[in-house]
Amino acid sequence: MNLLITSAACPLAQALANALKDEHQIRLTERVFVETEHEFAQCALGHDAATNLLVRGMDAIVHVAEPLPHEDENAQMDYLTRCTYNLLWAASQEGVPRVVFLSTLEVMARYDANFAVGEGWRPLPTTEARVLSKHLGEFTCREFAREHRINVIVLRLGKVVRADDVKDQPFDPMWVDESDVAHAVSCALSAPTGRWSIFHIQHDSPRARFPVAHAKRVLGYHPQVNFQ
Numbered sequence: 133m134n135l136l137i138t139s140a141a142c143p144l145a146q147a148l149a150n151a152l153k154d155e156h157q158i159r160l161t162e163r164v165f166v167e168t169e170h171e172f173a174q175c176a177l178g179h180d181a182a183t184n185l186l187v188r189g190m191d192a193i194v195h196v197a198e199p200l201p202h203e204d205e206n207a208q209m210d211y212l213t214r215c216t217y218n219l220l221w222a223a224s225q226e227g228v229p230r231v232v233f234l235s236t237l238e239v240m241a242r243y244d245a246n247f248a249v250g251e252g253w254r255p256l257p258t259t260e261a262r263v264l265s266k267h268l269g270e271f272t273c274r275e276f277a278r279e280h281r282i283n284v285i286v287l288r289l290g291k292v293v294r295a296d297d298v299k300d301q302p303f304d305p306m307w308v309d310e311s312d313v314a315h316a317v318s319c320a321l322s323a324p325t326g327r328w329s330i331f332h333i334q335h336d337s338p339r340a341r342f343p344v345a346h347a348k349r350v351l352g353y354h355p356q357v358n359f360q
Contacts, residue, residue, distance in 0.1 A: 133155075133156045133157070133191035133192050133321060134156070134157045134159070134189055134190050134191045134192075135152060135156040135157065135158055135159070135190065135191065135192055135193075135194065135321070136159050136160075136161060136186070136187060136190045136192075136193045136194070137149055137152075137158060137159070137160050137161070137193075137194045137196060138160075138161050138162070138177075138193070138194070138195050138196050138197065138219070139162060139195075139196035139197060139198040139199075140160035140161055140162035140166040140168060140172060141162050141164065141166050141198075141200055141201070142196055142198035144196055144198065144234075144292055144310065144313065145160065145196045145198070146160075146168065147310050147313075147314065148194060148196070148313070148314055148317055149168070149170050151311070151314035151318075152314065152317070152318060153170065155318070156321075157171075158170045158171060159171045159172070159173060159190070160172045160173075161173045161174070161175050161186055162174060162175075162200075163175065163176050163177060163200065163211075163215075164200065173186055176215075177211075177215035177216075177218050177219050178218060179217075179218045179221065183218050183219060183221075183222040184222045184225060184226055186222070187219070187222050187223045187226050187228050188226045189226075190223070190226070190228050191228070191229065191230075192228065192229070192230045192231070192232065192321050193219070193223055193228055193230070193231045193232070194231075194232045194234070194317055194321075195216065195219060195231055195232065195233045195234065195269075195273075196234050197211075197212055197216065197233060197234055197235070197266065197269050198234075199211045199212070199265070205261035208261045208262065208265045209261060209264070209265050209268065211265070212265035212266060212268055212269035212272075213265070213268050213269065213272055216233075216269050216272045216273065217272050219231075220272070220273065220276045220281070220282060220284075221276075223282055224276060224281035224282045228282065229282070229283060230282070230283045230284075230285065230321070231273065231282055231283070231284050231285070232284075232285045232286075232287060232317055232320045232321065233269060233270065233273045233284060233285070233286045233287070234287050234289055234313075234317075235266045235267075235269065235270050235286050235287065235288045235289070236262075236263060236266045236288060236289055237288045237289060237290050237306060237332060237333075237334060237341070237342055238257075238258070238262075238263045238266075238306075239255040239256070239257045239263060239266060239267045239270070239288065240253065240255060240256065240288070240332075240342065241256075241306070241341075242256040242257075242258065243256060245305075245341065248343055249342055249343075250332070250343065250346065251288075251330040251331060251332055251346055255267055255270070270286055270330075273286065274328055277327045277328035278327070278328065280327060282327075283325065283326070283327050283328075284327070284328055284329070285320045285323075285325055285329045285330075285331070286329065286330040286331070287313075287316055287317065287320060287331055287333045288330065288331070288332050288333060289308055289313060289316075289333050289334070290306040290307055290308035290333065290334030290335070290341070290342070291304055291306045291307050291308065292308055292309075292310055292313055293307050293308070293309065293310065294309065294310050295309050295357045295359070303339065303359065305339055305340055305341035306334055306340075306341045306342070307334065307335055307359050308333055308334040308335055308355070309335065309355070309356070309357035309359075311356065311357065312333070312335070312353075312355040312356060312357055313333065315353065315354070315355070315356070316331070316333045316347065316351065316353050319347075319351040319352050319353050320351055323350060323351045323352065325350065329350070331344075331346055331347040331350070331351060331353070332344055332346065332347060333347055333353065334355075335355050335357060335358045335359050336348070336354075336355045336358050337358040337359055337360050339359070339360075340358075
């Protein structure tokens with residue numbers, strides 16, 4: 133595939149590009165310049181021809197949807213709403229068939245930890261900008277999918293870590309290894325799904341906070357790092 137990955141300044145976007153480069157033609161994008169070995173296009177994600185040009189010819193978009201480190205709460209909200217809208221609008225105009233939107237399992241974390249919270253449960257986001265903005269980003273994507281403009285797969289990620297970096301830290305039931313996120317994204321790019329699909333992505337040990345059975349069954353997701 134010709135694959136566009138957003139939020140190139142984010143380490144996760146760079147990790148995804150490195151993990152997927154052998155199978156796909158990668159283009160990274162960000163609103164500021166980013167030094168990278170991959171093809172890169174700077175774009176403000178405005179409602180203009182530049183965003184159409186950015187997505188033209190892409191077979192899929194992975195919208196990592198991570199604000200820049202220095203951005204305040206208003207800017208975070210703006211990126212996850214207005215810029216996400218512009219990206220999906222351009223993608224629908226240019227005939228991009230699929231968008232994978234990376235959200236967070238923290239939109240579900242207010243449920244009791246003893247509940248087996250599935251994808252069909254209603255999100256309970258906090259008012260924290262980082263969490264609420266992801267929830268609003270999901271909402272923006274859902275409206276495009278409901279209008280049959282584009283297929284959207286939402287991957288709600290646990291806390292993305294590298295296993296070696298946290299081996300001496302207290303266990304967190306929401307961890308997901310960076311390599312397993314790349315695996316989930318790869319699965320989402322090719323899995324047969326409908327217009328609108330949501331999957332919970334984290335590790336799969338008995339101590340995990342959220343079940344990933346739906347992702348395993350539909351996407352073929354099989355995490356390799358389970359933090360036993």
